[in-house]
Amino acid sequence: MNTVACYTLGCKVNQYETEAMEEIFEKEGYKIVNENEIADIYVINTCTVTNLSDRKSRQFISKAKKNNKDALIAVVGCYSQVAPEEVSKIEGVDVIIGTTDRNKIVELCEKAKVNKEKINVVKNIRTQKEFETINIKDIKSKTRAYIKIQDGCNQFCSYCIIPYARGPIRSRDLDDIIKETKKLAEAGFKEIVLTGIHVASYGKDKKDISLIEVLEEVGKIDKIQRIRLSSIEPTLIDHDFMERIVKIGKVCDHFHLSLQSGSPTVLKRMNRKYTPEEYKNIVDIIRQYMPNAGITTDIIVGFPGETEEEFNETYEFVKEIGFSRIHVFKYSPRRGTPAAKHENQVDGNIKSIRSERLISLGEEQMKKFNSNFIDATLSVLFEEKSKKDENFMEGYTSNYIRVKAKKDLSLIGSIVNVNIKEGKDDYLVGEIINKG
């Protein structure tokens, strides 16, 4: 039996697409093996979000070639979409696929092998109009399933290469989303995460539907108990959206709203479409409808030209909001984006100092948020055995707090009521009081 190993870099969407490609290979009789094993074909599903991601993608390609010098190498995804010529010059690459045509992966690999020729099918992504469906039927992961509902982005933030790698907004048909969700519900998944490159823009290419209608329809599927949104654009949220969310009754009170900066001038240079005041109003609206909501975010420090005052605006704004979790990124220039050409790049040491300050503020805020729930009863979807402590298992609350409780393997995959006893570094510990 021919074997395939896949390496995945980057985001959840890439992970989803790798799983879908693995299924296509399996359907054609291939055996999926671990990425460190000897395989006949290696698929490297690349990322291009920073220059470092490009480098890592290249390292994975060489690593695969070292594993088996006779293997066929297929490079797929965002890096090959943005730089197909560069990828084509890397020694040993046989098939180059961008962010379309991944459903033809087997056919293309077999053709390259038989004809002993290099194949490059990367197309102009900005002219792509249709959502390319690649389904996952057999989820290998545990209890939370991701469903890709959207691709592409029309925002063109000045630091981001993604609109060039993923093309314009394309939304998946609602029927198709419902079909896949029903299958996942039948397979036992309690929670689904609606994901995409810019989920908030779902429906903008379709005119007669938006994200809230998707949530309402998915909410009607009985066995699905939780619906979580992956990162969303803050501007999506208003009173009407929140009223409808609350009515659905299954949408998690967890919102990942990418802030990127709390300085109005930096946001403008980033080409983000909101001001800190607007962002704050949106958080207030969420909390009005869901008082215990976990608000998580991403922040970039050291964006070109970021002064000490601008950084302090961000710092103070973060304090004002009180996030439940913050991911801090040091700005890293991405060639091909307007921000990378900016002359006023911030020194690496300054970026590190700013990043450390925000990370420690984020940790403080997370502990404070988590401590609000000590002595409370929270429902937790247990996902796995704890990696660090074999007597415990862990899972997440709907507002995305990690919770540990004494291990009971029969409860993995179930939503269970837990009485919270204490807070640790980045999680809570509790006792199971019933099976929810």
Ligand code: SF4
């Ligand atoms: S919204 Fe901005 S940061 Fe997000 S993918 Fe689009 S361009 Fe990139």
